């Protein structure tokens with residue numbers, strides 16, 4: 001399945017039928033459907049008789065293998081933490097916070113190489129999906145580079161990236177990049193309306209205009225988490241930042257948070273959006289992520305100098321870089337919230353509570 005806003009890209013697939021380059025890099029912000037597009041393209045490439053619209057037929061033997069989830073020539077390389085059928089051992093590993101679980105590791109690329117050298121099972125096209133290629137250390141990325149440099153016949157590599165700038169330039173240069181821009185606002189809103197996603201406009205704004213990200217927010221219950229985040233962050237600087245840090249630390253460890261996939265990187269990304277809106281407001285710009293919280297943000301922006309707003313934004317951006325694996329979650333939150341509150345207080349001592 002592809003999305004309405006991807007029709008132009010699908011047309012490109014049809015125009016280049018049989019002449020696709022051996023490696024494509026799908027690049028664009030998360031939550032717009034790059035993965036679904038890659039799956040549709042992989043399905044088409046593996047199908048023995050695609051339909052007139054270019055999509056896989058869904059009934060041939062190849063399609064049946066694929067739909068059953070075990071087509072031997074559809075090769076997926078994803079971080080262990082993202083694998084759907086995580087067994088207990090890997091779940092345990094992920095819980096212990098080992099970096100490897102969120103990374104594509106060298107053995108996965110070696111396995112891929114091994115598989116590709118042994119020839120296809122079904123004798124036809126093979127597709128290797130690397131998702132996301134930025135989840136590799138330079139050593140592993142170089143192993144992938146070797147594979148891309150010596151293309152095996154009849155293999156299509158699909159790299160799916162929301163941070164293409166983080167890839168080795170040599171990897172980017174081996175792929176043809178297809179840009180997946182943010183969908184048009186009306187198409188995104190229509191898609192959410194069709195799915196009857198509650199509070200769609202607010203969630204779409206909060207997700208930076210990315211419809212799938214908005215739907216995930218609604219489905220995972222993180223819409224409720226978002227409400228709590230707004231109430232909590234709006235309580236600063238009136239409330240002690242250290243107290244809020246303690247509450248957030250417990251929140252992140254709660255069963256609900258873990259079940260909904262609400263984690264530290266998500267929380268820090270939300271704070272970054274909050275401060276981005278604050279900064280934008282201070283500079284006379286529009287609210288992008290929290291339009292419904294205009295009054296609260298307006299009140300806070302009045303306490304900030306332009307320098308403080310920009311300084312605050314830069315600091316949160318720095319925090320975001322280490323949010324995946326802070327050494328100590330509680331201390332990390334304390335440091336971040338203290339900095340945030342300090343910016344708000346330093347700029348406007350006269351209006352302090």
Ligand SMILES: [Zn+2]
Pocket residue numbers: 046047048049050056057058059060061062063
């Ligand atoms: Zn088929």
